[in-house]
Amino acid sequence: MKAPEIRVKGLCKSFGDNKVLKDLEITLEAGKVNFIIGRSGGGKSVLLKHLTGLLTPDSGEVWYGDREFFRAGKREKENLRKSVGLLFQDGALFDSLSAGENVIFPLWYHRAMPEDKAKERALSLLKDLGMEGAYDHRVEDLSGGEKKRVAIARALVMEPGVLFFDEPTTGLDPILSTQVDALILEARERTGATVAVVSHDIAAALSISDRIHLLHEGRVLLSGTAFDFKKSDLPEVKAFLTGDEPEGP
Amino acid sequence: MYKTSTEIKVGLFVLAAILVVGWMAMRLGTLKSYRESYYQIDAVFDQVTGLKEGVAVEIAGISVGHVGRIALFQDKAKVTMLILNGVTLPVDTHAYIKSQGILGDKYVDLVPGMRAAETIPPGGELKNATSAEDLTVLVEKLGAVADDLKKLTTALTADGGDEDIRTILRNVREVSESLNELAKANGPNLTSSLSNLEKASRNLEQITDKISRGEGSLGQLINSDALIGDVRSALSTIGDIAEKINSGQGTIGRLVNDDTTINKIDEVLTGVNEYISEGNAVSVALDFRVDFMTRYSFVKGSAGVKIFTSPDRYYLLGVTADYFGSYERKDFSSDSGNWVLESRNRSRLKINAQIAQRFYNFVIRGGVIESGGGVGVDYYLFDDDLTLTFEAFSGDFDHNPHLRAMATYRLWKFMYISAGYDDFISDLHRASPFFGIGFFFTDDDLKLLFGSAGSLLGS
Amino acid sequence: MNTLARPVAALGRAILDTVFHLGRYAILSAKAFFFSILPPWRPRAILKQMEFVGVDSLLVVILTGIFTGGVFTLQIIYGFRRFSADSMVGPTVATAMTRELGPVLTALMVTGRVGSSMAAEMAAMKVTEQIDALTVMAAEPVKYLISPRIIAGIFMLPLLTAVADAVGVVGGYFVAMSKGLDSGQFVGRIQDIVIMDDVFDGLVKAAVFGFILTSVGCYSGYYCKGGAEGVGKATTIAVVVSYVTILVGDFIMTALMY
Numbered sequence A: 001m002k003a004p005e006i007r008v009k010g011l012c013k014s015f016g017d018n019k020v021l022k023d024l025e026i027t028l029e030a031g032k033v034n035f036i037i038g039r040s041g042g043g044k045s046v047l048l049k050h051l052t053g054l055l056t057p058d059s060g061e062v063w064y065g066d067r068e069f070f071r072a073g074k075r076e077k078e079n080l081r082k083s084v085g086l087l088f089q090d091g092a093l094f095d096s097l098s099a100g101e102n103v104i105f106p107l108w109y110h111r112a113m114p115e116d117k118a119k120e121r122a123l124s125l126l127k128d129l130g131m132e133g134a135y136d137h138r139v140e141d142l143s144g145g146e147k148k149r150v151a152i153a154r155a156l157v158m159e160p161g162v163l164f165f166d167e168p169t170t171g172l173d174p175i176l177s178t179q180v181d182a183l184i185l186e187a188r189e190r191t192g193a194t195v196a197v198v199s200h201d202i203a204a205a206l207s208i209s210d211r212i213h214l215l216h217e218g219r220v221l222l223s224g225t226a227f228d229f230k231k232s233d234l235p236e237v238k239a240f241l242t243g244d245e246p247e248g249p
Numbered sequence B: 001m002y003k004t005s006t007e008i009k010v011g012l013f014v015l016a017a018i019l020v021v022g023w024m025a026m027r028l029g030t031l032k033s034y035r036e037s038y039y040q041i042d043a044v045f046d047q048v049t050g051l052k053e054g055v056a057v058e059i060a061g062i063s064v065g066h067v068g069r070i071a072l073f074q075d076k077a078k079v080t081m082l083i084l085n086g087v088t089l090p091v092d093t094h095a096y097i098k099s100q101g102i103l104g105d106k107y108v109d110l111v112p113g114m115r116a117a118e119t120i121p122p123g124g125e126l127k128n129a130t131s132a133e134d135l136t137v138l139v140e141k142l143g144a145v146a147d148d149l150k151k152l153t154t155a156l157t158a159d160g161g162d163e164d165i166r167t168i169l170r171n172v173r174e175v176s177e178s179l180n181e182l183a184k185a186n187g188p189n190l191t192s193s194l195s196n197l198e199k200a201s202r203n204l205e206q207i208t209d210k211i212s213r214g215e216g217s218l219g220q221l222i223n224s225d226a227l228i229g230d231v232r233s234a235l236s237t238i239g240d241i242a243e244k245i246n247s248g249q250g251t252i253g254r255l256v257n258d259d260t261t262i263n264k265i266d267e268v269l270t271g272v273n274e275y276i277s278e279g280n281a282v283s284v285a286l287d288f289r290v291d292f293m294t295r296y297s298f299v300k301g302s303a304g305v306k307i308f309t310s311p312d313r314y315y316l317l318g319v320t321a322d323y324f325g326s327y328e329r330k331d332f333s334s335d336s337g338n339w340v341l342e343s344r345n346r347s348r349l350k351i352n353a354q355i356a357q358r359f360y361n362f363v364i365r366g367g368v369i370e371s372g373g374g375v376g377v378d379y380y381l382f383d384d385d386l387t388l389t390f391e392a393f394s395g396d397f398d399h400n401p402h403l404r405a406m407a408t409y410r411l412w413k414f415m416y417i418s419a420g421y422d423d424f425i426s427d428l429h430r431a432s433p434f435f436g437i438g439f440f441f442t443d444d445d446l447k448l449l450f451g452s453a454g455s456l457l458g459s
Numbered sequence C: 001m002n003t004l005a006r007p008v009a010a011l012g013r014a015i016l017d018t019v020f021h022l023g024r025y026a027i028l029s030a031k032a033f034f035f036s037i038l039p040p041w042r043p044r045a046i047l048k049q050m051e052f053v054g055v056d057s058l059l060v061v062i063l064t065g066i067f068t069g070g071v072f073t074l075q076i077i078y079g080f081r082r083f084s085a086d087s088m089v090g091p092t093v094a095t096a097m098t099r100e101l102g103p104v105l106t107a108l109m110v111t112g113r114v115g116s117s118m119a120a121e122m123a124a125m126k127v128t129e130q131i132d133a134l135t136v137m138a139a140e141p142v143k144y145l146i147s148p149r150i151i152a153g154i155f156m157l158p159l160l161t162a163v164a165d166a167v168g169v170v171g172g173y174f175v176a177m178s179k180g181l182d183s184g185q186f187v188g189r190i191q192d193i194v195i196m197d198d199v200f201d202g203l204v205k206a207a208v209f210g211f212i213l214t215s216v217g218c219y220s221g222y223y224c225k226g227g228a229e230g231v232g233k234a235t236t237i238a239v240v241v242s243y244v245t246i247l248v249g250d251f252i253m254t255a256l257m258y
Helices: A044-051 A074-082 A099-109 A115-128 A144-156 A174-191 A202-208 A226-230 A235-242 B004-028 B030-035 B135-157 B161-185 B187-212 B216-223 B225-246 B250-257 B259-278 B443-449 B451-458 C002-037 C043-053 C055-082 C086-127 C130-136 C141-178 C183-193 C196-222 C228-257
Strands: A006-015 A018-028 A033-038 A059-064 A084-087 A162-166 A194-199 A211-216 A219-224 B038-045 B056-059 B062-073 B076-084 B094-099 B106-111 B128-130 B283-293 B298-310 B313-333 B339-359 B362-369 B372-381 B386-393 B402-410 B415-422 B432-442
Touching (some): A006 A044, A033 A174, A044 A059, A044 A162, A115 A144, A174 A194, A202 A226, A219 A226, B038 B094, B038 B128, B283 B415, B298 B432, C002 C141, C043 C141, C086 C130, C086 C141, C086 C228, C141 C183
Antiparallel strands (some): A006 A018, B062 B076, B372 B386, B415 B432
């Protein structure tokens, strides 16, 4: 499956009495860089967990192209998952494995190819990301930025049609943040995948996104290009753009 | 992704551990016993207190087998021993039960005989089996002996004891010396004494002769004609009666001599025989149960016998011991005009007598339940392991009928557990949950259990 | 009313919590079992855990076994001497080691070493989203993480116990020698009295303990909540619950076996 459009319909989710997602509708455009922004507690990460199947919705649908994720059979769900890469905020690398083994892991687990071929691919990916020497390094010896690169390599190794980034620049210094933004664009170029970035980094959103979705109190307040956002009169959008609201996770 | 050293390490570890288990298995002899084969012999001991199945059988301290099974056999203990093939035992081999040290385990010690050339065959019986002297008995005896010894020594060591002993010894010596002299001096006299003794015995012989011939008073008594006559007449009377019976005189005589009576009895017996042989015979089962009534903390026990005249029909006879008993109702008004119920436990033992018929998984029964008229339904589930029972019968004192719902579950062949709710609409607040345990024996089980007792009764 | 209701509510909550945990534990164990028999199998993942549970625990188990056997011998040798039952020292040590001390102490030691570490590892993976990462990569975390650990526990504990049994008797032997027993006195009656069933019963127990300590460790880590504090808590819970379950389970199994 190459770069599908992702469509979320009527997604509702509550934790106890707290309604986090209220009948949320969103469309992530195929092959584009979609930013999902919003304040903390606006439901961004909950939405991401639904998109990646880590949470089950109270009601609503998540469509990958013409397939609905939560109604899919076991095997179909597995195939959908294999075509999705997710970069966790802190990388979520397996610290029992080396950097290279982390990158190989999906290939090894799904027995996608022989081990020597897999290693070849992992090495070339790491090289592209400027990490060629890190194959045998232990995860705990890597810096934050290096972890992120290895995690991106792991997300890319299955050549996914969809790439999710969870707060990719949070906690990184400005130079690293810029590098990561570049990595996001590069990843999209390499794979042609549908990219969705969950972030509150409005600067990155305005500079590298094709489309921005602003989440506010469990709903999408505004979807549009960076230009649409800049000229928007909505007070919430203005507040977000000028940074009046307290930010941070 | 994993190093081969992991595989090597785990492999080595597993191999080593398996070697350890194998080594223990060899040392502890399980493997050995599979390889070696045994033959069986039986021995019957008076008692085998402390002997356990599986203990060693030894000859001269060397293990040649072990005890297989210990079972009751006509009030004695039949011990089956497994003897290693290749060890032969002469038929006059002795078996003793011995213990290893004073606190040690009992084991069987075999002492092969010398004389017999024949050996005990596999499955044969060892005739000379001796139980060990029970340790406690032995200790008691030893204790008694020790006591006596103590008394003796106290007596002897008491004041002048030494003197006494010396006197005794001196006397003994003197007596033996004088006896000796006497024998030497009176050699001829001794001979005549012996001949006198011979005469005396000859006289005795003559006396018994006389008695048997009716001479003398004793002889007369024994040989009295009158006595003989009495006995004779008594015998002849009996003879007369028998004759009369034979010739059909008197009631008994007629009964005995009437062919039709005989025929009738024959018919009945034949009928019974046929019934028995046809209807899978009559079988009997015993049923004991004790239930703990949780509300009042007492135990209700019942014992009964089920007589199956066919697999589907049985009669139940039994008794139930109930704390509440059968009450006698005695109502009278007190001074204040209120009704007072005075009751007495008339009998705590209640009678059960019911007839039951099974339809598929249901048994409907009725008759006397706990000394009251009533009916009951049993529903059997899971190969009869689980029984759901509902009974209703008249409570003799209660205005409401006595109802009981109960489930029993058979745990083993002989044993079941029960739980339920008794008398739950009682107006005397006798309602109580209960649980209990029961035992159920069919006559086949009983034969097995009391086989030896049965054969004793038979003989 | 409130003062009355509060303790009752607390009791109710405790019971509900217990039932909830038991149910979730049972489901997780069943899942782990189910996935372990379902292909694709991952022998090398199991091997790795076997190395961790079995090989790496060998030293501590040997030490435990030797000293347990030794101290047990030391204790009973005085008592038995009074009855001149010197020849019963060996069988008593061997029976105790094979039936009880070997399986139970091995399980307790391995719980301390392996069960706690599994709980911590699981919990750390949980809080750093590694378990989520597995799910997203379509790698079933129960199958990948928990099944191999439980299998390794079930297979390695009996083997470790066998080693503990053997070295325990050896430890007892040396102590007995140092106390002036003959080697024949110590060894002789062991073969008469201890039967292989004693050993096998102990090994069966050990397998059950292996299941308990790995599954409880994985469970408490897998469902841990909160950050670093949650990891610590999961470890503590894993060890305490495993210890209690092992000892209670040992009692029940012993009652059923003999």
